[in-house]
Amino acid sequence: MSRIKHISIVIILAFLGLIMLLDLNKIPNQFEYANSIYHHITNNAVGETGSLNFVTAILYDYRAYDSMGESTIIFGAVSGIVLLLSRKTLPVSSHGLSFIVKRTYGMLTPFIFLFSVYIIAHGHLSPGGGFQGGVILGAISIIFSIVYGSEFDYKRYTPTTKTLLETSGALLFIGIGLIGIIYSGSFLSNLNILNSEPGSLLSAGSIPFINLGIGFKIGAGLAIIFYSMIQKTFKEEASL
Amino acid sequence: MNNILIYLVIVPLATAFLIPFVDIFSNKARKILVGFSALLEFSIGIYIIISNYGEITEHTFFLKYYLGNWIPPIGITLSMDMLSLFFSTLISVSLLFIITYSIGFIGHHEGKYYVLLFLIWAAMHGIVLTGDIFNLDVFLELMLITSAPLVAFKRNRNGTEAAIKYMFFGAIGGLFIFIGVILVYFNLGTLNFADIAQSFSLLPLFSKKMIIIFFLIGIFIKLGIFPFHFWLSKAHSACPSSISALLSGVIVKVYIYVFIRLFFNVFGFDILRETGLDIIIIVIALTSSILGHVLALSENDIKRMLAYSTVANLGIIVAVLTLNTKLAILAGLLHVMAHLLMKVSLFTATGYLLQFTPSHKLQDLKGVAYKNIILFAGFTLTAAGMIGLPPMIGFASKWHILQAFLDRSFHWGSIIVILGTIIAFFYYIKYIIYGFKTISIGPPERFRLILSVFYRERVVTNIAILFAIAVVVVGVFFKLSYGPIEGAANAVMNPSIYIESILGG
């Protein structure tokens, strides 16, 4: 029975794929759009935003509103996960790995942190940005709990601290947007203050600051997600 | 340019970000913040209506906003025409009352609950205001991901299963919409609604067809139209009643808005007619409608019955909108308003009544009317409106829908509407009769409070009664709402106004 079901599903999917392929194949390989935003952005992005990284220019300037929605999605997911998996007491899940690992990781931590800050701060100059750097920030917390045990991380960075970091990152983003209204009359417009030559660290107006806010928000958010999840599973293992 | 539009999104968003922050320090401050922000957001909507009253009565109302000062095809544009205004007003009114209802209804995890509720509010206003197709996708996902935790809010097995289904199908629908966005960008090189609308008709037919089909599948999965209706009833019935009202009353209407905006203004209705898809949509939607009614009749659980009734009504709305005459769109928008009011009213009343019964089953509802006779009278009146009896708003909208079907001489549609009305009569009357049945055994101990969460009875009953009164009053004076709805229908029928208003000047 299940074999017939499998085979029929495969046949239906193959048929579906064939139809999609025939349709997609009719599309020409490359379009030259007449009034495309591509041309505008590639020609003017450096001059208009001061960011050398065009992807960052789009993410935090031309379409910064999208990024706001997207970071809000992370915020919403974190809220939902905490809502579902919230609990009061924290079981000590593990006491960490051996002494050698602890020492080694202790030495490495500042460098990992520095790397994440570098990625965040240079988002407008090189590949990277708030999201990418924020993930590395979140990873620090995750490695802490693996290497030193979850209690250590819990005491060092309590959930309250993480929540504070996350909400302040989000509020920084909105705050920059609101300053944009005062400064140049439009939400999330680029603040051309603290600007120097494009290519230096403090260029591209508000993009580095938005990056900073997003970075902290994403880092704290991912750490919260990780923590909510392991607490639950470790509790179940303990009860077995 | 008017800054007021962006505050419609920013106020609930900032509130959602502030609540966890405030929650660390004090519970009371959070409650004040929630109430204050809800009122602020509501009054922004009122302010927009008052300050543009002249234009609204003349149907020339149009606000637009360039985010970051980027002119349309480059950046993201927000816009508000009569259609957006209509939906935005409905959202603000219902959300304000649902939040007030929640104050009496939800007793645990309030902090996160209001965070998610305000995020949903922000997402809905984001969808209604946006003029950018990718931004629309982002906010649709935001709405999905913030409403799913609330589906699982009861933290029981049923709710979790429902949330998994809701999330899975919502995510798959989102993927289809994302493919559609990709195809739009690949074919046209732009993401702005007005810009797409301008050059969409120049595309070759197969490209247009493919884009349309991907968007259609995505929206239909999210709406729960016929082949994808199976997840909806569970998701809309497993959550607390305040959330059921939100999901079944308001969120599906936002998807209806997306349907209208995309297929009437952005892609243009001509493509549906050229490919013959409009007839297919009507047939599918009518099937969905009759199926929803039949499933509701066979259902023994009051909340699931109401959820299936949503499936049925959504089918009717989609079908009547797709007829694409002025009368049809007017009827569809009227039914959007009617169904929103009635569904929120029914779910808020049900939420109160179910506090006194051991389960949601029909048999357990026996005699529940005597617990609060005024509220149950309101429930009865709203149910009568749902069936389509005269003084209620449901009658007005159903009458217009029938006229719209007959006007296009689409007799099958009108037959199905009448058939649905008859079936609806049977399944609502069942619950009303059971509600009024006297119980032979036992004093009122039978009605004990099941949940401890229910601690502000007066707020809950007042909101439920208020909505029932609204159903009757709006039904009697529904001619007053003709003006704005006609303006919205105008905006739907004339996409060129939208294009010119955004791109020109």
Add this chain to the structure above:
Amino acid sequence: MINHIVFIFIFLLGFYAILVKKSLIKMVIGLNIMEGAIFYWFIAITDRGGIIPIVQSTQVAFNLNDPIPQALILTGIVIGASTSAFLLTLIIELNKFTDSTNPDQLGGIIED
């Protein structure tokens, strides 16, 4: 052509996982595979054969690849990550009630 074939194959592979697999976690992985296919396809079909859209100095560079799809995909990746994170949370929660991640025990994901 080859882009479309790879896209359709991977996309339907993910869809197959959602339809057939007997574990909710594998179904989430299937969803992620579908997302990955879409992201790959978007990058592949908008490839202009140019250089990466990051310039070294202020002078305008020619023949850049399109940066907009990359920005959209970054957004899409974040959305996908949050979706999977939340779905996995729900599965953890469900596992608490049923001690299983089998979708059939819930009455199936398709059947009500």
